[in-house]
Amino acid sequence: MNIFEIFYVGGPLFMGIISCLALLAFGVFILKVVQVVKHQYTLKGLDLILLAGSVAVAVGVLAQIIGIVQALEAIRNAADVSPAIVAGGAIVSFYTPIYGLLVFIFSMIFYFVMKEIIKARMDRNN
Known part of the structure; x- marks a missing residue:
């Protein structure tokens, strides 16, 4: 599965919002x-x-919760559900939180590196 398929399967709306936050x-x-x-x-x-x-x-996390609620609703309405389908849905539900966490990790690295660089330069100039 390539990154575009993961983006689409993870939900273009929420994955798009997370991508915009990453770009910000x-x-x-x-x-x-x-x-x-x-x-x-x-x-x-x-x-x-x-x-x-x-x-x-x-x-x-919000996207994951919404997806799980929708999946549980579909399971409740279905008479017979395969465990493989449930497991596949559970795997898909983790795409958006993983993507959000990756954005968070990189943003923390960007933040703390830039903060330390700016502080060091400010101290050097004073």
Whole structure:
């Protein structure tokens, strides 16, 4: 299964929201890198990176819960359900939280690396 299939199976709406949050975190990181290169040292706006990553995890967990509720409703309405189908649905339900956690991990790395770089440069200039 390639990444596009996982994106589609995981739910394009929620995976798309998480992708937008990842782009926000990465965009703010790039903006801060540009500011550091231009010798503009400010922590303002840096928290957006961490916020985007945190919301990505929350959206991933929310998507998983919604998916599991829908799956349980379908199982309840069906007369006979194969364990393989249930297991396959359970596996799919983990795609969005995994994606959200990956975005969170990278956003934390971006945040703390950039924060330390900016603090060190601010201390050096004072």
